[in-house]
Structure formats: C-alpha cells, structure tokens
Amino acid sequence: MVTGQHNVSSAASQSTEGSSMNLKDMVDEAFEKVGHANILIAGKTGVGKSTLVNAVFQGNLADTGVGHPVTQSIHEYSKDGEPVHIFDTKGFELGNHRDIARELKGEIQRRKSIGDPRQMIHLAWFCISNDGKRIEDSEVEFIRDLSAEIPVIVVLTKTVDSNHDFFDLVCRECTYARNVVQVLALPYETPIGTIPSFGLDHLIDCTYELMPDAAKAALAASQQVNESVTKRAVDKVIAVAAASAATIGASPIPFSDAVLLAPVQIGMIAKLCKVLKIRADRQFITTLISSTAGVMGATATGRSIARGLIKLIPGAGTVIGGTISAATAGVLTTVMGYAFYNAVRLLQGNGIDLNAKNLSKEFIEQLKKSKLGN
Numbered sequence: 001m002v003t004g005q006h007n008v009s010s011a012a013s014q015s016t017e018g019s020s021m022n023l024k025d026m027v028d029e030a031f032e033k034v035g036h037a038n039i040l041i042a043g044k045t046g047v048g049k050s051t052l053v054n055a056v057f058q059g060n061l062a063d064t065g066v067g068h069p070v071t072q073s074i075h076e077y078s079k080d081g082e083p084v085h086i087f088d089t090k091g092f093e094l095g096n097h098r099d100i101a102r103e104l105k106g107e108i109q110r111r112k113s114i115g116d117p118r119q120m121i122h123l124a125w126f127c128i129s130n131d132g133k134r135i136e137d138s139e140v141e142f143i144r145d146l147s148a149e150i151p152v153i154v155v156l157t158k159t160v161d162s163n164h165d166f167f168d169l170v171c172r173e174c175t176y177a178r179n180v181v182q183v184l185a186l187p188y189e190t191p192i193g194t195i196p197s198f199g200l201d202h203l204i205d206c207t208y209e210l211m212p213d214a215a216k217a218a219l220a221a222s223q224q225v226n227e228s229v230t231k232r233a234v235d236k237v238i239a240v241a242a243a244s245a246a247t248i249g250a251s252p253i254p255f256s257d258a259v260l261l262a263p264v265q266i267g268m269i270a271k272l273c274k275v276l277k278i279r280a281d282r283q284f285i286t287t288l289i290s291s292t293a294g295v296m297g298a299t300a301t302g303r304s305i306a307r308g309l310i311k312l313i314p315g316a317g318t319v320i321g322g323t324i325s326a327a328t329a330g331v332l333t334t335v336m337g338y339a340f341y342n343a344v345r346l347l348q349g350n351g352i353d354l355n356a357k358n359l360s361k362e363f364i365e366q367l368k369k370s371k372l373g374n
C-alpha cells in the first residue's frame with residue numbers, strides 16, 4: 001500500500017506546481033545563502049590561537065580541519081558542512097610582520113574585489129597572551145595596518161587574573177582595534193583549584209556585531225558558545241523571510257497560489273536548521289516539509305504543500321479570506337518560523353532525538369498552537 005505521505009514525499013522532491021523551483025533546489029539555495037563566516041586569526045606562536053578556535057567553533061577545526069596554503073603565510077582551515085573558515089597567519093614572531101601585513105592586505109583586497117561575500121575575509125582576531133603582559137610595537141603596528149582593511153578584535157588569551165592594567169594598556173595602545181576582549185578558552189588548573197573558562201560568549205557577541213549581514217547566520221551556525229547570538233540569528237532569518245513573503249504578497253495573491261510563498265518559507269526552515277545546528281541535509285528537509293504538510297491532506301503537488309503548511313495555523317483560512325495580502329504573508333511566515341524554532345527547542349529541552357519524523361510531529365503541534373493576529 002502506498003500511503004499519502006509517501007506520495008507527498010516523492011512528488012515534493014521532484015516538482016512544486018506553479019513554481020519554477022523544486023523542493024530540492026529551494027533547500028540547496030537556502031543552504032547556499034547561509035554563506036560562510038571567514039575569520040582571520042593572527043598572533044605570536046603559542047598564544048592560544050588554535051585552542052581558541054577549537055573552543056569557539058564546532059568540530060576541533062584548528063587541529064583536524066583540512067588546511068591548505070592560501071599564500072606563503074596564510075593557511076585556510078575549514079570542515080565539510082561547517083560554515084566557518086579560519087585563515088591562520090603563520091610566522092608573525094619571525095620579525096617580518098610588515099611583509100605579512102602586506103601579503104594579508106593583498107589577499108584581503110583580492111578577495112573583496114571578487115564581490116562574493118563567501119570569499120571575503122570578514123574580520124580578524126589578533127591574539128595576545130594575557131599571561132605575558134606584554135605588547136610589542138610590531139603588534140600595535142600590525143593591528144593598525146590590518147584595521148585599515150577589516151575590523152580587528154584584539155583577543156587577550158589565557159586571562160587567569162582579574163587585574164585590568166594590561167587590558168587598559170592594550171585598549172590605549174590599540175585604538176584602531178574595534179574591540180579588546182579578554183578570554184580564557186579552556187579551564188586553567190592551579191594548585192588551589194580550577195579557573196573556569198570565560199569570555200568566549202562576549203567575543204562572539206562582538207564578532208557577530210561586526211560581521212557583515214551576509215555572514216551573520218554562518219557565524220551563529222558554527223559557534224557553540226553563545227546561545228543569544230543563535231537566537232538573534234534566528235530572529236533575523238525569520239524577519240528576512242517575512243519581509244520577502246510580504247513583498248510577494250504586495251499584490252495580494254489568491255490562497256490557491258500560496259505556492260508562491262513556498263520558496264521563502266521552505267528556505268527559511270532550511271536556514272533555521274543550519275543556524276540551530278541540526279544535522280539536516282536536503283533529504284531531511286524534504287521529509288520534514290512533506291510529512292508536516294501531508295497531515296493536512298496535502299497530495300502530490302507543491303501547491304498543496306504550501307497550502308498544507310498554512311492551513312495548520314488555526315484560523316489562517318478565515319483570516320486570509322481567499323487572498324493573501326502583504327501583511328498576511330509576513331505574519332504567516334513569522335508564525336511558521338517561530339513554530340519551527342519552538343519545536344526544535346522543545347525537543348532539545350526534553351532530550352528527544354531531532355530526526356525529521358519527531359521534528360515534523362512537534363512542528364505540527366506548534367503550528368496548531370500558534371495564533372494569527374491577536
């Protein structure tokens with residue numbers, strides 16, 4: 001016996017009636033739009049650059065990520081599926097900081113000129129060890145030169161005491177830096193106890209603020225230390241999708257043409273999966289969307305998938321009254337986004353496996369609980 005759900009699933013992956021894109025393309029495009037966060041990391045050897053990168057980002061990027069030389073002194077590290085790329089600068093301590101600065105400037109400008117945000121180097125963390133309590137003229141000069149190209153955050157690593165004198169000195173010396181942040185990336189053992197790690201969430205807060213919009217979601221998706229940045233990125237993904245949906249509804253569309261909203265809403269859910277660090281590939285999203293919309297009796301077409309999702313929201317039919325205006329399209333999309341977010345958080349909170357089946361079930365529950373308007 002072939003179930004209705006199977007019908008939806010297979011057809012949805014092939015075509016969406018009335019739309020030039022199929023579900024697979026929509027998901028691929030959404031993943032593509034998450035982009036990359038490209039961070040340059042520099043500083044003397046042993047200051048804790050790799051330790052920092054591994055503590056902030058998922059998957060021990062600095063040790064096990066695939067590195068390849070970009071120029072003589074820049075290595076790029078990335079990992080499949082992780083939307084962050086680290087550009088590690090070598091040889092700073094060898095006394096040739098001016099050569100490195102020149103090389104870096106050239107590379108940053110070259111990438112900027114390509115005009116693709118995924119290629120650009122967005123920001124730099126310049127690391128200085130807080131246990132050495134020493135900043136050299138060469139470091140100040142380097143930070144100044146680099147700041148002419150991209151925002152630089154000075155990271156004071158290995159901060160194990162509460163004395164702020166060195167922090168104050170660095171703030172005074174490095175006026176070109178956009179911020180100075182003290183961190184301890186890993187807990188530090190002392191004879192009288194352990195100092196817990198700290199400061200990484202603040203570093204990510206500052207980094208998120210300075211990232212260009214095109215790279216914010218990627219940063220949120222790849223970091224594992226700041227929940228509020230993840231939430232801010234979720235809000236942004238939903239707001240951008242709602243605005244796109246409103247543009248589509250600017251000349252009101254008949255409810256039967258709700259499929260026009262599908263690329264925006266399905267794209268939003270795919271992006272939310274990335275930002276919320278759900279291990280979701282194209283098949284996962286296809287199954288998730290199809291089985292969610294399938295509950296409302298969505299049959300084989302994309303048209304009914306879009307309607308199926310909307311119909312799960314109580315009162316959507318009456319509020320819409322046959323046509324979808326800009327405001328309604330925006331509200332529907334917002335409601336859908338937060339229903340999905342709440343579903344993910346609820347499953348995570350209850351320790352339930354985030355597979356497509358469980359997620360779809362909870363997404364349906366959340367859509368049913370949601371309200372349009374007041």
Ligand SMILES: Nc1nc2c(ncn2[C@@H]2O[C@H](COP(=O)(O)OP(=O)(O)OP(=O)(O)O)[C@@H](O)[C@H]2O)c(=O)[nH]1
Nearest residue numbers: 044045046047048049050051158184185186187188
């Ligand atoms: N406990 C603790 N140790 C740290 C911290 N940061 C760095 N270390 C230690 O400092 C040493 C050097 O750290 P790395 O992260 O390898 O330094 P690096 O800047 O990547 O060094 P190079 O790759 O040689 O330039 C290692 O033994 C780390 O374990 C920290 O926040 N806490």
Ligand SMILES: [Mg+2]
Nearest residue numbers: 049050051062
């Ligand atoms: Mg290293």
